[in-house]
Amino acid sequence: MTRCRLCGSAALGSVVDLGATPPCESFLAVDQLDKPEPAYPLHLRVCTDCWLAQIPPLITPEETFSEYAYFSSFSTSWVEHARTFVADAAERVGLGPDAFVVEVASNDGYLLKHVVDRGIRCLGIEPSVNVGAAARDAGVPTLTEFLSPDTGSAVRAEHGPADLVVANNVYAHIPDVVGFTEGLRALVADDGWVSIEVQHLLTLIEENQYDTIYHEHFQYYTVASAIRALASGGLALVDVELLPTHGGSIRLWARPAEVADEPSSRVADVLAREKAAGLQELSGYTEFSARVDKVRRDLLKFLIEAAERGEKVVGYGAPGKGNTLLNHCGIRPDLLAYTVDRNPYKHGRYTPGTRIPILPPEQIAVDKPDYVLVLPWNLRDELIEQLSFVHDWGGRLVFPIPELSVVEAGVVKEVTA
Structure with a gap:
């Protein structure tokens, strides 16, 4: 990207560079798993003339x-x-x-x-x-x-x-x-x-x-x-x-x-x-990129330590934002066994890039995992209530943003990791 798409200015400053990821809604069917998967740079910049933050238009609507x-x-x-x-x-x-x-x-x-x-x-x-x-x-x-x-x-x-x-x-x-x-x-x-x-x-x-x-x-x-x-x-x-x-x-x-x-x-x-x-x-x-790096480190540390303790972590939701997080952190099925989603369109598919299986929500109650990583964190209150059954077997909910927190049973106490 060389010029602002709104005002045409060439004065674009870097905000955060997230590397390269596949398009976030390009969920994979089983027959696509052995095929190449395109990834595109994901670099946010801001125009210092009109202050529109933007990424390059590398894919079309x-x-x-x-x-x-x-x-x-x-x-x-x-x-x-x-x-x-x-x-x-x-x-x-x-x-x-x-x-x-x-x-x-x-x-x-x-x-x-x-x-x-x-x-x-x-x-x-x-x-x-x-x-x-x-x-x-x-x-x-x-x-x-x-x-x-x-x-x-x-x-x-x-x-x-x-x-x-x-x-x-x-x-x-x-x-x-x-x-x-x-x-x-x-x-x-x-x-x-x-x-x-x-x-x-x-x-x-x-x-x-x-x-x-x-x-x-x-x-x-x-x-x-x-x-x-x-x-x-x-x-x-x-x-x-x-x-x-x-x-x-x-x-x-x-x-x-x-x-x-x-x-x-x-x-x-x-x-x-x-x-x-x-x-x-x-x-x-300028400080945003450093805070992004901390979110990534904290989440990876949590998932790695849970795996080393033999604890099972699964995801809830398969939103577009979740795929940015999973790809930026490099999270694969060894750290997140699967995720679930209420949308049947996504069942039997895999997350783009990270290739984590997407299953129906009922699977959580069947497997009784130790932790459920909530990817649509913006629905926090709705999902804390909706997923309250996870506490029945001692399971806990994990929210990665704005900072890593673990929600436990009882008074819904948050424990910052």
């Missing part, structure tokens, strides 16, 4: 999302998050019976089904064929396309302008930031609203969330860089909310620049926090 292994509805807390958002957005934006809502990257309809339940006209735009088919089966109208300015204009011409455009957990997934933002502007009514949720670079840095760096995520936003990105397509930020999802996200409320009010005081507050954390100067990023 078409390679990742034409058939996708992630189905949002398998996370109970995420479905509830979507339901609450729809209820709040309907009140905020004033969505009546004649309103029209479009969600970009609508996945399996986990969010728009709540819009359908309210009797509000809606459309999902989802590039993954298999996931979009699941949404249609659930009664959510879904168009199988990637968003571009042309797609946005075509949808507007056929269905009319959208009163609300939702883009949750997709603004990081597109290498053409400007074209995607222009697509959002093409979809939204001239007096409409755009709501975007994306991981906050501030919490990524502060909480050592380096495993959320993977090839699907082409960029990582502060509010400062998001303002610049939105403006590139004719949108203006008017409000921001700080969310706990994905370890710490921002919900950006934007409107067409022509009708946007002055930004709320919350925007100024978050911008001040980002500046105080040093995220508008390169020195604010």
